[in-house]
Amino acid sequence: MYDVRDYDAMFADGVRVHAYLEAIRRAVKPGDVVVEIGTGVGYFAVAACRAGARRVYAIEMNPAIGIAEQVAADNGCSDRITFIHDDSRRVELPERGNVLVSDLRGVLPLFSEHVPTLADARARLLHPDATLVPVRDTLWVAPCTAPTQWRRDHIEPGDAPHGIVRRSVAARIRMNWYRAWMDTEQLLAPGVQWAVLEYASIVSPTVAGDAEWTFGREGSVDGFALWFAADFGFDIAFSNAPGDPKRLYGQAFFPLERSLAVREGDRLRVELRAHLVQGDYVWAWNSAFTPSAAGAEHVGFQQSTLVSRLISLEYLRQRSVEDLARGAAPAR
Numbered sequence: 404m405y406d407v408r409d410y411d412a413m414f415a416d417g418v419r420v421h422a423y424l425e426a427i428r429r430a431v432k433p434g435d436v437v438v439e440i441g442t443g444v445g446y447f448a449v450a451a452c453r454a455g456a457r458r459v460y461a462i463e464m465n466p467a468i469g470i471a472e473q474v475a476a477d478n479g480c481s482d483r484i485t486f487i488h489d490d491s492r493r494v495e496l497p498e499r500g501n502v503l504v505s506d507l508r509g510v511l512p513l514f515s516e517h518v519p520t521l522a523d524a525r526a527r528l529l530h531p532d533a534t535l536v537p538v539r540d541t542l543w544v545a546p547c548t549a550p551t552q553w554r555r556d557h558i559e560p561g562d563a564p565h566g567i568v569r570r571s572v573a574a575r576i577r578m579n580w581y582r583a584w585m586d587t588e589q590l591l592a593p594g595v596q597w598a599v600l601e602y603a604s605i606v607s608p609t610v611a612g613d614a615e616w617t618f619g620r621e622g623s624v625d626g627f628a629l630w631f632a633a634d635f636g637f638d639i640a641f642s643n644a645p646g647d648p649k650r651l652y653g654q655a656f657f658p659l660e661r662s663l664a665v666r667e668g669d670r671l672r673v674e675l676r677a678h679l680v681q682g683d684y685v686w687a688w689n690s691a692f693t694p695s696a697a698g699a700e701h702v703g704f705q706q707s708t709l710v711s712r713l714i715s716l717e718y719l720r721q722r723s724v725e726d727l728a729r730g731a732a733p734a735r
Contacts, residue, residue: 549658
């Protein structure tokens with residue numbers, strides 16, 4: 404869970420914050436009602452007031468919201484902000500909003516209950532013609548070499564460092580994705596648009612798509628880099644693409660089951676799926692490698708984060724008990 408220090412570090416990401424502040428300034432008109440989901444310590448709620456909002460309903464599940472009222476008072480706008488410590492899906496507001504401000508992403512926009520939360524807000528908390536900040540996120544994917552630290556930790560040790568065989572652990576590690584900061588030099592081919600999340604209309608949190616590349620040079624493909632580009636409207640945008648100034652988000656690295664040596668003319672295809680399951684995303688990435696050389700081996704991998712989770716019957720039983728205690732359906 405984020406703490407106050409984390410929210411302040413997010414505010415130190417100048418590119419992200421400038422995009423949000425400029426979009427809020429242009430989206431909010433005098434007299435507007437603004438709903439902010441994920442207000443943290445209230446910085447963007449203050450920005451909405453300064454842009455002319457008559458009322459801001461600033462919602463946050465994290466206890467860090469406890470300092471937000473003081474932040475509002477320090478900025479002279481506590482009389483126009485109503486702070487609500489709750490899940491927005493349980494909140495009833497006395498009026499609907501004209502503007503929605505949110506940043507519920509993790510490393511990727513497909514994070515936790517981001518999509519269901521926005522869909523609920525559109526239906527219950529906003530006017531039909533409300534302005535959303537941001538408008539959309541576009542996800543991109545490219546084959547890449549492994550991030551430097553990941554390579555040091557999980558590739559360079561080999562199959563049996565110190566004489567102890569680690570193949571089973573290495574296989575499990577390659578069934579999950581990892582946060583990383585990569586440069587353009589680590590990409591073996593250009594990024595391909597994988598999915599677009601239109602926040603004015605998206606309903607289903609399940610997202611699937613595919614991408615394909617024909618390599619123009621040789622190299623070693625260790626996995627795939629995923630990133631997003633945020634569009635705020637008003638010609639305001641930012642990206643966490645490799646090579647861009649480092650954002651707090653970083654990129655996501657999805658390893659291949661094993662590294663592939665590729666040559667010019669070889670082809671690689673990946674099908675990516677993200678399914679929301681009990682508040683957490685299960686990712687699957689199925690890849691197919693087609694070499695250009697006659698007689699060379701065609702390779703296919705089927706990978707999923709579900710495999711990386713050491714789920715036992717005891718864990719499932721315990722989860723069922725916890726779900727029942729919360730009044731939810733038991734895990735299946």
